[in-house]
Amino acid sequence: MQEVDKSLPEFLRQKREFSSQYTRTCRLDIGQRQNILHVLGTTLKANLTRSAPPKTKYFSVKCTPNVEYIISPLPKATSYLSPVPLMDNSVLLISMKEASDHSQNYTNDKLSVWYYGTDKNVLDRAVLHLTAVEISLDVDADRDGVVEKSSPNKDTWKWGPNGHGAILLVNCDSESVHRKRPDSEREHVILASDVRDMSEMVLRTKGPPELPEGYKLVLHICQSDAEKCRVFICSGEHYPLVLSSAALSTEIPYLGNDEIKFYVEGTKFPDKDFDGLIKINLSLLEPICDGIPETPIFTDTVVFRVAPWIMTPNTLKPLEVFVCSTKDNYKFLEGMKSLVVRSGCKLNTLYEYFNRGDRWMQDELEFGYIDSPHHSFPVVLDSPRDGQLNDFPYHVLLGPDFGYVTRVPKRKDVSSLDSFGNLEVSPPVTVNGKHYPLGRIIIGVAFPTAANGRNMTKVVQDFLWAQAVQKPIALYSDWLEVGHVDEFMSFVPAKDRKGFRLLLASPDAAYKLFKNLQNDGHGYAKLFEDIPEEGTITVNEILTDRQLQNENNYVQSCIDWNRDVLKKELELDDEDIIDLPILFKLVVHDGQYRALAYYPDMVNMIVLGKNLGIPKPFGPKVNGECALEQRWSH
Numbered sequence: 001m002q003e004v005d006k007s008l009p010e011f012l013r014q015k016r017e018f019s020s021q022y023t024r025t026c027r028l029d030i031g032q033r034q035n036i037l038h039v040l041g042t043t044l045k046a047n048l049t050r051s052a053p054p055k056t057k058y059f060s061v062k063c064t065p066n067v068e069y070i071i072s073p074l075p076k077a078t079s080y081l082s083p084v085p086l087m088d089n090s091v092l093l094i095s096m097k098e099a100s101d102h103s104q105n106y107t108n109d110k111l112s113v114w115y116y117g118t119d120k121n122v123l124d125r126a127v128l129h130l131t132a133v134e135i136s137l138d139v140d141a142d143r144d145g146v147v148e149k150s151s152p153n154k155d156t157w158k159w160g161p162n163g164h165g166a167i168l169l170v171n172c173d174s175e176s177v178h179r180k181r182p183d184s185e186r187e188h189v190i191l192a193s194d195v196r197d198m199s200e201m202v203l204r205t206k207g208p209p210e211l212p213e214g215y216k217l218v219l220h221i222c223q224s225d226a227e228k229c230r231v232f233i234c235s236g237e238h239y240p241l242v243l244s245s246a247a248l249s250t251e252i253p254y255l256g257n258d259e260i261k262f263y264v265e266g267t268k269f270p271d272k273d274f275d276g277l278i279k280i281n282l283s284l285l286e287p288i289c290d291g292i293p294e295t296p297i298f299t300d301t302v303v304f305r306v307a308p309w310i311m312t313p314n315t316l317k318p319l320e321v322f323v324c325s326t327k328d329n330y331k332f333l334e335g336m337k338s339l340v341v342r343s344g345c346k347l348n349t350l351y352e353y354f355n356r357g358d359r360w361m362q363d364e365l366e367f368g369y370i371d372s373p374h375h376s377f378p379v380v381l382d383s384p385r386d387g388q389l390n391d392f393p394y395h396v397l398l399g400p401d402f403g404y405v406t407r408v409p410k411r412k413d414v415s416s417l418d419s420f421g422n423l424e425v426s427p428p429v430t431v432n433g434k435h436y437p438l439g440r441i442i443i444g445v446a447f448p449t450a451a452n453g454r455n456m457t458k459v460v461q462d463f464l465w466a467q468a469v470q471k472p473i474a475l476y477s478d479w480l481e482v483g484h485v486d487e488f489m490s491f492v493p494a495k496d497r498k499g500f501r502l503l504l505a506s507p508d509a510a511y512k513l514f515k516n517l518q519n520d521g522h523g524y525a526k527l528f529e530d531i532p533e534e535g536t537i538t539v540n541e542i543l544t545d546r547q548l549q550n551e552n553n554y555v556q557s558c559i560d561w562n563r564d565v566l567k568k569e570l571e572l573d574d575e576d577i578i579d580l581p582i583l584f585k586l587v588v589h590d591g592q593y594r595a596l597a598y599y600p601d602m603v604n605m606i607v608l609g610k611n612l613g614i615p616k617p618f619g620p621k622v623n624g625e626c627a628l629e630q631r632w633s634h
Contacts, residue, residue, distance in 0.1 A: 023093075024297055027051065028113055028126040037212055039284060039298040040134045041150070044094040048086060048113065053123045058083035058116040061092065066109045067130060069094045083116045096132040099207040133207035135217070137282040137300040139166035139199065145373040147202045155301045157277060159469075167372040168229060168278065168304040171197045171265035172379060172403035180398055184267040189232060189239040193400070196375050198232070198263035199304060203282060209256040214287030216294060219262075220249035225278045228268040228306065234261040243280070252282070266306040269405060272462035276306040308467035309379055309405060311368040311425040313439050315493040315500050317609040320346045324359040324389070327352065336606075336613065343608035350392065358388030362486070363419035365393045370403065379403035384457055385419045407459040415454040417444055421484035421604075422456060422477060425470060427491055427500040431571040440570065441470045444477025444485040452592070453478045473569045479558040481587055481594040488559055488582075489566070490603050492612065497576055504563060505603045506579035507552035513581045513631055514539045517620060525620030525627070527599060539620050548585065548598075555584040555595050581631055582617075602628070 022042040028034070028051035038044060048059060060083045061069055070093045075084040092113065100109060109130040115123045141151035141164050157165030171184040175191045183194055203217075211217075219231070221243050231243035233252075242250045242262070252260065270276035281301045285294035321340045325333055333349070340347040350361070358364070366381045382393040382404065398404040416422075426439040441464055446453020455461075455478075464472050477485050488505040517525060523540035542548065566572060583598035597604075599617045606613035619628030 022298065026094075026128075028092075028128070030115070030124040030126045033127060033129060035129045035131070035212060037215055037284070037286065037297070038094075038096050038130050038132045040096060040099060040132055042095070042298060046092040046094065046113075048090040048092055049088055051113075051126055052086060052115050055117050056086055056115045056123055057118050058120055059086050059090070060084065060114045060116070061111065062114070063111040064109050066097050066100075066132070067094065067111050068097060069111060083114075083120050086115075094128075094130075096130060098132065099134045100130075100132045101208070131208060131212060133211070134205060135282070135284060135298065135300060136204045137280070137302050138202045138204060139302045139304065140373060141166055141302075143167065143373045147200050149204060155279075155303050157303050157305050166199060166201075166302065166304045168199050168264055168266045168306045169197055169370050169372050169375065170267065170269050170306060170379075170403070170405070172370075172405055173197060173377060173401055174398050174404075175400055177399055180395065182398070182404060184230075184265060188241060189263075192237065192239075195232070195234075195239065195263045197377070197401075198265040199372065199374065201231070201262040201264050201280065201302065203252060203260040203262070205254055205259070206257050211254045214294070215254075216285040217252045217254050218249050218283050218285055219243060219252050220281050220283060221279070223248060225280075228274060229264055229266050229278050229280075229304070231280065232263045232265070234263065239263060264304065266304075268306070269309055269463065270306055270466040270468065272466055274306075274466070276308070276466075276468075278304045278306065280304070307370045307372055308469050309368050309370060309381060309463075310438055310467070311366060311381075311423075311441060311470060313425045313427045313491060314607040315427045315491050318343075318345055320348055321606070321608070322348045322350065322361050324355045324361055325349050325351045326355070326357055326359050329359060339606075339608060339611055339613050343611045345608060350389075350396075354392065354396075356388035360387065360419070360421075361389065361392075363387070363421050363484075364389040365397075366420040366423050377401040377403060379405055381420070382406035383418055383420045383423075384409055384414045384460065386414070407457075407463045409457045409459050414457055415483070417454045417456045417477065417483045418460060419482075419484065421482070421486045423464075424485055424489070424491075426473075426570055427493075427498070429498065429570045431569065436470065438470050441467075441472040442485055442489075442566075443472055443474055444480075444483060445474045446478040447476045450478060452590075454483055473565065475562045475565060476558060477562075479555070479595055481589055481596045483594075486604050487597065487601055488562070488603060490605055490607070492607055493609070498572075500576075502566060502570070502572060502577045503603050504559060504577055504579055505582040505584075505597075505601065506559065507556045507583055509579040510581035510583045511543070511549070511552070513627065514543055514620075517622065517627055518543060522620065522622050522627075525622055527620050528618050529621060531618055534618075542583070548583070551586045551595070552583055554586070558595075581628060599628075 023045050026044045026046050028046045072091050112125050112127045114125045117123050136150045138147050138149055139154050140147050141154040153164035172182045174180050175194045226245045226248055232239040233242045279301055281299050283296040284298040286297045287294050323336055363385055369378045380393045380397045422444045424442040428437050428439055443456050445455045475485050477483050480487050490503045491500050494501045517539050524538050526536040526538050528534040528536050580603050584595040585598045586593040586595055600615035602614050602617055617628040619626045
């Protein structure tokens with residue numbers, strides 16, 4: 001062994017480094033050989049007083065070149081190669097420079113502590129025989145798609161483009177197209193392609209070919225986290241399940257200078273009782289003797305966050321459009337096909353044998369996606385509405401790289417507000433300096449003071465809030481008969497300002513338009529001329545209907561309340577909002593007045609990039625053209 005001089009500056013540098021490392025206590029036993037397995041990057045802490053023989057006054061330390069140590073507290077002398085006084089709080093901090101490289105059951109890496117009496121006569125010594133191994137459980141903590149080695153941020157998580165921490169996808173698609181079932185509900189990997197949906201985790205080791213007898217590497221997870229993820233190990237062409245809610249720990253082979261790949265899948269999305277964070281641990285266990293359990297001497301931890309479900313705004317250019325064919329909507333389908341082809345999209349038609357007469361595709365589901373540095377895929381959110389289209393999201397959309405998620409209420413208290421016409425998302429916005437690059441989710445609920453109001457069911461609201469990245473905005477929509485936010489608002493892309501415009505239904509704008517028509521001598525122009533079964537009504541009749549005016553004053557106040565909320569929560573100016581001339585009428589529902597559009601609701605449109613599919617309002621005609629359509633075109 002060599003004696004290495006340690007000057008004060010070097011000592012202080014090492015003390016700072018040692019203090020930041022994982023530290024474990026080890027004993028010093030005099031008179032017998034001690035074999036210690038040391039993990040690189042950690043510190044061994046030995047109490048020098050505890051093992052000192054009686055009447056010890058001084059001590060000294062010797063070690064081989066691969067071993068480093070410091071004494072605390074710092075000796076007063078500038079060098080402590082010579083025996084230094086033993087104090088009650090004297091400790092030795094030990095580390096090693098690199099992994100041991102030997103094939104025998106012994107090591108040449110040693111450290112010895114010599115104890116001296118009053119006259120500096122040798123009383124005894126303690127010798128440590130050290131074997132160093134390098135152990136690192138690694139993930140893609142810097143989110144570049146590569147599992148880097150020993151990232152300092154692998155056990156923490158931070159949001160944002162400058163953040164860190166590994167991302168985990170919920171494996172909610174189905175690799176099997178025959179017996180459909182989300183892959184996260186299967187007990188095994190059915191196809192090798194399934195691991196693309198999982199996050200890679202790597203165990204890297206370096207050191208002797210084998211660990212000393214009795215030592216074990218164990219991968220483990222707590223019960224609550226095991227209910228939200230599973231871990232598979234790569235074994236050739238197979239991927240056995242090693243961690244789950246039924247197996248919280250498993251022994252992992254030590255392979256010397258090699259690595260083992262694992263694949264981790266999420267099984268649950270963030271929700272009210274789950275913040276999305278998951279910890280996976282690898283521990284090195286040390287044996288005591290036969291019949292006594294091993295004890296952990298080192299634990300490495302990695303943290304994942306389950307990727308949130310992200311909803312896409314209608315201002316993005318779509319790839320596909322889904323519509324329902326029913327026995328009475330062939331004209332609608334002809335117009336939709338023309339619009340979709342002109343917009344460069346693919347039209348998917350669901351025929352009546354499957355939709356069973358349910359045409360409201362928008363109300364049954366909402367499209368979104370999940371994303372990570374290594375993979376992303378669309379995920380459909382199925383509403384609790386459960387109409388005749390109930391089977392469509394699961395049995396048709398679920399498949400390879402197309403996921404499925406739903407939330408089922410515990411009680412059968414589903415209302416019209418649980419249909420997903422009542423679920424929208426804004427384009428990207430910045431509000432009070434906080435950027436929402438994925439926009440903000442918008443839902444409709446009852447007015448806060450409503451005694452018997454309808455609300456979106458709690459399990460769906462909890463799910464949407466828990467995704468975090470698209471912080472929801474609650475609007476008042478219960479004043480509507482159907483109760484959907486898409487009946488009075490929509491977004492369209494724009495080239496200026498914030499890149500979009502908010503469209504709002506406006507009875508005030510409708511009355512202003514009709515009064516201008518009357519002033520221009522068009523008071524006898526009729527609405528619904530092209531719908532004989534509806535019955536026509538003139539502009540003059542609408543303007544003299546005091547009850548209708550009162551009803552629309554009420555509707556306008558409801559929309560204005562929502563307008564103020566949207567301006568605040570999306571940081572909009574009046575120039576970012578376009579008012580569309582739409583009238584409403586009140587009907588009695590469950591003893592309460594609620595509103596329906598008086599004529600087809602133009603704001604309830606489909607946005608296909610630059611092309612808009614707008615409901616035909618059948619408004620009053622002036623010179624052969626609908627005045628409402630002319631107003632929109634301007």
